Amino acid sequence: MSLLLPPLPLLLLLAALAAPATAATTYRPDWNRLKGLTRARVETCGGQLNRLKEVKAFVTQDIPFYHNLVMKHLPGADPELVLLGRRYEELERIPLSEMTREEINALVQELGFYRKAAPDAQVPPEYVWAPARPPEETSDHADL
Template sequence: MASTSTTSVFTLIVLLAFSLSNCSDNEYASARIESCRGCSLNRLPEVKNFIFQDVPLYDNVEFKPISGAIPELVLLNNNDEEVERIQLSRLNRKECNELLVSKGFTASKPPKDEI
C-alpha cells in the first residue's frame, strides 16, 4: 500500500511540474524599455539609437521614459507582471536587438543597420 501512495505522489509531482513548465505565464508576453530620455542615455549613443529607432519597430515592446532611470529591459508575462529585468547599458545597439529577438520578440520591419 505504501508503494501505491508513493507512486501517486510521484505522479502528482510530475504532472504539476509539467503543467508549470507549459504554463503561458512563464512566457514573455510583452516588454518595456525603461530609461531616462537624456542623462545617462546621452552617454550611451548605441542604446539611445536602439531605444528611439529600433524599439518602435518591435511588436509588444514599448518605451517608458522614467526620469533618472538607467536603461533596462523589463520582460512581462501575460498578466503584465514583471518576470525579468536586464540592464542595457553594457550592450551595443546590435546586442540590444539580439537580446529582444532571443527573448522571442519580432520586429515588424528589420531594424536599420548601425552606421
C-alpha cells in the first residue's frame, strides 16, 4: 500500500497551505462609526517599515500625495491607519502590516481621501474639510 500522493494533488495541497490569508487584509468601512471622519494618520516604527516593503513604499511615496493624511513615527509600533474625526478624536484603527501598497491606496481612496497630482498641489474645496464621505445612496425618487 502506497501513501504517496500523485504529484499534481500534492502540489495543489502545498499551494493551498502556503497561500497567504487575504481575509485579514479586507477592510470594509462602517460608515456609522466613521461619521465625521476628516483626517487620518499612519502610525508606525521605522524598524517595522524596513521589513514591510509594501507598507514602506506607501508611507514614503504615497502619503505626501493625500490631503489630510500624515505619518507619525512611534517607536515599536506596528503600522496602523488611524482614522480621526474633526476634533482629532480616534474613530478607528486599521492594521496595515498584511496589506499591499495597492490595497492601502485603494482603502484610502475608498474612504474618500483626495489624492493630489503633486504633493504641493491645490486641494478642491469639497475635499478641504471632509475627505471621507459615505457611498452615494441610490434613491427610488432620483428622477423627481
